[in-house]
Amino acid sequence: MMTNNRIHIVLRILWIALFAQGIFPVLHSAAVAVQGEAFVLMTDRGIYISGETIRFRIFNRSSETVRSLPWSEVLHVELITPSGMALAREKFSVGPNGGTGVITIPQDIASGTHYLKAYTSWMRNCGPGSFTYLPLLIIDPFTNSVLETDTAGTFTADPTILYPDTDQAGKLRCILPGNEYGSREKVEALLEWNDPDRAATICISVSKDGTHGSQYGSGPGCSISGEGRMDFIPETRDAALTGTAVTGQEEVPVPYAVIYVSVLGEEGNFYCCYSDSEGRFYLAFPGRHGREDLFISAHHEDYEHIELLIDQDFSNGNIRLPSFPLLPDDPARSLATGLSVNAQVMQQYGPGPQPDPLDPQFNEDETKTAGGFFYGRPSAAIRFDDFINLANLEEYFIELVHHVVVQKNRGGKELQVLGEHPDLAVYKPLVMIDGVAIFDVEALLAVSPGLVDRIEVVNAPYVRGDVTFGGIVNVITREGNLGYIDLPSSGLLVDYQMLAVPDANPPSTSPEDPHFPDLRNTLFWDPGVNLNPGEKGNFSFHTSDVKGTYEILIRGYDDAGIFIENRIPFVVK
Secondary structure (H helix, E strand, O other): OOOHHHHHHHHHHHHHHHHHOOOOOOOOOOOOOOOEEOEEEEEOOOEEEOOOEEEEEEEEOOOHHHHOOOOOOEEEEEEEOOOOOEEEEEEEEOEOOEEEEEEEOOOOOOEEEEEEEEEOOHHHHHOHHHOEEEEEEEEOOOOOOEOOOEOOOEOOOOOOOOOOOOHHHHHEEEEOOOOEEOOOOEEEEEEEEOOOOOOEEEEEEEEEOOOOOOOEEEOOOEEOOOOOOOOOOOOOOOOEEEEEEEEOOOOEEOOOOEEEEEEOOOOOOEEEEEOOOOOEEEEEOOOOEOEEEEEEEEEEOOEOOOEEEEOOOOOOOOOEOOEOOOOOOOOHHHHHHHHHHHHHHHHHHOOOOOOOOOOHHHOOOOOOOOOOOOOOOOOEEEEHHHOOOOOOHHHHHHHOOOOEEEEEEOOEEEEEEOOOOHHHHOOOOEEEEOOEEOOOHHHHHOOOHHHEEEEEEEOOOEEEOOEEEOOEEEEEEOOOOHHHOOOOOOOEEEEEEOEOOOOOOOOOOOOOOOOOOOOOOEEEEEEEEEEOOOOEEEEEEEOOOOOEEEEEEEEEEEOOOOEEEEEEEEEEO
């Protein structure tokens, strides 16, 4: 078993080798301002084991011009192998000051140098050379699988290499009352920011010595004027879906088609927009988190057959990053084995998961009832069980649904919603079954009445996105099976990834029961500490049951964009 100092030296050699290659960018200082969009990532540690959670802070290092604009609000972050294969993918909300996030490492992966790859939709226009890449050492101590060595890896586009400026370290002091502590002892730390003119934003991490490494990374970014084709536009309102409506074998763009998106499930949300003159469309999903099943379709009066080409929401551009040798008997695996044992024990005995703030059962303000749809309370709802059985669905509309009439037009049948507003006669209604848009009214009328629970009607003009409807007619089945209707030929069922669900379990919480072991690998993580000019502050944490040398790592930026870093060691006996 190596000593902590020797392990630290081994890791330092590994990180020096990475930086010496000169093939991926790191933090930049204010001396080289990015005239576009760029982001920096800083993680809680630099070495992890499979199955652990990576926590990171996102710093928005874009130019002042970009940060003052309604620009990208979503950062795509992937955990990838050096060959670019994605192991985990998430989308995170970012603003002018950046943001925070977590991403979980899958089990049973090969040991070696992996990377966090971060980029916005806009940065994809400039290619993978503009992305942020952050190297991390990830080890699975229970397998002998290692990544293939490739120390000559390079980007598909050569990025500018920008190194951090640490001259500001002396302006930030972290003072401890001592340098030795017992297990489970509270540590009170004092912060002093001694710059009288500038504020600073920092993140603080406390973990075992040897686990920090140089866990930060950035890229040259992408100019707002664009350095290539403008295939992607910034996501300015949370996660967005983009694509093109086309027709025919030659995939001719369909201009001004109506694009319909239904979110399948109990919430019954619905979105729509027009395609532009080149058939391109853009749909944002504000406030949505996690994975969603979407049904996407399109309709145009002049085009019978429309195909939707949905853009990949994550970048699949080819990259080749360096992969350094890590043999099964590498001494660093000993450190990782200890981290692995700690993590597994804490999964069994640590604090349980906290309530998800996005889960309706924990939200006292939740007012939407199960089965409710995006339009809220309908003008009328006709439940079939309240009336005698009729032969077909058309008779129900004729006899019972007084706000809707069935009309013949161009040899087919259409529905029209009746009401006091004159626009109902101008715009066609949104016709749906179980919240999914339907364009073939005759197919809808052929649904067996025995499958239908009710019909809901909104007899007023309804505006969704940039589309106006002459009311809404929604046929709701008993089993949510869409009445076994043939859905629109343009329809696609897509499993789509929205913003990541916020992390509700900070790593710095120790077990409440003193009889349970406390084997946290990260003792403290605060990604957002703001210090005013000349301000003093403090933070505290408890040591764990694991003895050894630890390190407080403080990093961030001041208002002038100068990078700050400070490292403070202490011992747990």
